[in-house]
Amino acid sequence: MFHRPDPSSEHKLFRETVRRFVVEKIRPRAREFDEKGRFDKSLYLEMGELGLLGLRYDEAYGGSELDWTFTAILHEELARSDNAGVTTGISVHTDMATPSLHQFGTEELKQKYLVPAIAGEMVSAIAVTEPGAGSDVSGIRTRAVRDGDDWVINGTKIYITNAATADWYCLLAVTDPEGGYGGFSQIIVPTDTPGISVRLEEKIGLWGSDTGEITFDNVRVPVSNTIGEPGAGFQQQMMQFQDERLVACISLLSGSELLWQETREWVEGRMLFGKPLSKMQNTQFRMVEMLTELTACRALVNQCVDQLVEGHDATDLISMAKLQCCRVVRRVADGCIQFHGGYGYMKDSAAGRAFVDTRIGSIGGGSDETMMHYLAKRLGF
Ligand SMILES: Cc1cc2nc3c(=O)[nH]c(=O)nc-3n(C[C@H](O)[C@H](O)[C@H](O)COP(=O)(O)OP(=O)(O)OC[C@H]3O[C@@H](n4cnc5c(N)ncnc54)[C@H](O)[C@@H]3O)c2cc1C
Structure with a gap:
């Protein structure tokens, strides 16, 4: 319902591969990773074997030379892992710490650090x-x-x-x-x-x-x-931030879309005053409002992906997407907690976890204010 229709059988197959990995390798151990405060490094190795860690990188280093639509699918599916910490750790590795090395590193550096990173042997x-x-x-x-x-x-x-x-x-x-x-x-x-x-x-x-x-x-x-x-580090880091910000949007948004769906099931099953919570008009209105906000964000994020696929500079659009998506996912998490009542406040509820997990979006990798500061400058204020 939410993500763009996969344009080819290659995309569909890729989505299925990531989804299977998430369902088999992460979801069953999601709470265990929470308790440990980290996840097993072996997940990187398994992802490396599946070719998931260097999607846009050159084949010469073990990458797949695929466009941004595949990166989007990867993070949409990872975000369904029931563990935003794991998703964050993996996305730091794939799209926040390695892009500069791929783009600007010497051959020697890439052989020594990028090749094993894409293989999942180094994090x-x-x-x-x-x-x-x-x-x-x-x-x-x-x-x-x-x-x-x-x-x-x-x-x-x-x-x-x-x-x-x-x-x-x-x-x-x-x-x-x-x-x-x-x-x-x-x-x-x-x-x-x-x-x-x-x-x-x-x-x-x-x-x-x-x-x-x-x-x-x-x-x-x-x-x-x-x-x-x-001496080129500042500019290179600013470029690397673009990948980080778009991936953060994709990931947070996909997690929120899943939460919305789970909340729909909850309100349809939860009985209050002799009828399902979903039959209260307030519930219907709020659910529709949240879905509308998520769908608008989805359109913005898809536009960013399209711009990158077409080879355009998407910095302005990504900044707007980062600002808007991170605000919307916080509102959605808050709304979903409310519908879950007391259970929403429990540590094992998805809504409760989303409430704390989504909060970082407006702070990390360039805060809301950083995005607005950049955009205001671009607009000549
Ligand atoms: C869970 C987590 C993971 C992280 N992972 C990483 C990581 O892997 N690598 C890494 O390098 N960093 C990481 N960070 C750090 C993160 O990127 C920073 O916290 C973020 O950039 C904000 O910086 P700061 O904390 O110093 O806040 P400050 O920069 O001190 O900001 C304080 C407040 O001022 C606001 N502000 C900023 N600019 C303006 C402005 N122009 N006008 C008005 N207000 C403004 C900010 O939005 C914020 O509200 C992580 C943070 C967290 C919480």
């Missing part, structure tokens, strides 16, 4: 946010100082998804404090490098994925681990 994380700078990315302070052929890195990153699971970080660091926006670099940092320590953080939601604070204490990595030219 990646994106390390940008710091205690003193989140929305204001240019305010980061983590320094990489050149010493011969090495970078020596000092600083702290916080709220990093996959912090303890990852085998390498795509780190954004200051390499030239006088260089303005040209003073940042993206550097691959293997997580077994001496001087790295991780402290796990406790979150109100997304229980199935690990999030941590990472300290870099004189961490030494080769300068050849720089993605692209030294």
Whole structure:
């Protein structure tokens, strides 16, 4: 009902493959992953074997060279896994930490880090946010100082998804404090490098994925681990954010659509005052309102995907989609909790989990205000 009709039998088959993986490998263990606070790394290996971790990447590195419609299907289906933490951890790896490496990395770097990432043998994380700078990315302070052929890195990153699971970080660091926006670099940092320590953080939601604070204490990595030219990191990260934001929209929206459907079943089965809750006009109106909002978001997200497939710059549209989708999914989660009454407030209810899980959308990867700040500038205010 919600996603666009699959345009080809290849798309249909791909959707079935992902759906089967989600039903067999994630859904039955969803609560177990929540309790552990992370999910098994073996899931990445299994996804790698199915060819799900490098959909848009070159075949030369193990990717599939498929367009964005397949990426959309992947995240629509993963979002039905009953565990938004798992979905987040996987999407960080597929679409938030690896795009820059694929686009700008040297052949040597891609062989060493991208090939195993696409195979699921290595897990990646994106390390940008710091205690003193989140929305204001240019305010980061983590320094990489050149010493011969090495970078020596000092600083702290916080709220990093996959912090303890990852085998390498795509780190954004200051390499030239006088260089303005040209003073940042993206550097691959293997997580077994001496001087790295991780402290796990406790979150109100997304229980199935690990999030941590990472300290870099004189961490030494080769300068050849720089993605692209030294100094190009800020611009590359801004580009990488586009993939992150659209994937976040697709994922949150798909999860909310499923919640809406589950809530429909609930209101049709729940009896109040001798009739189903769905027979109250208030219920019908609110359900219709939520569906309308979700459908409008779906149209916006599909338009973003179409723009990318056609090779256009979709930055403005993605910013609008990120702003709108993240607001709508929060309203939907709130509405669905209300229909579930007390059960909605229980930890094992999908509506209750969605209430906390969707909240990150308006904060992470560029908050609502960051999107509005960008769009206002683009409009010349
Ligand atoms: C669960 C989780 C996972 C995360 N995973 C990662 C990760 O993997 N990698 C990573 O690097 N980071 C990650 N983050 C960090 C996330 O991207 C940041 O929290 C986010 O960018 C906001 O930064 P901040 O927390 O420093 O808030 P701040 O930047 O301090 O923002 C505070 C408030 O100011 C608002 N604001 C921002 N700009 C403006 C403006 N122009 N005008 C008015 N108000 C404004 C913000 O929207 C917010 O409401 C994660 C965070 C969470 C909670």
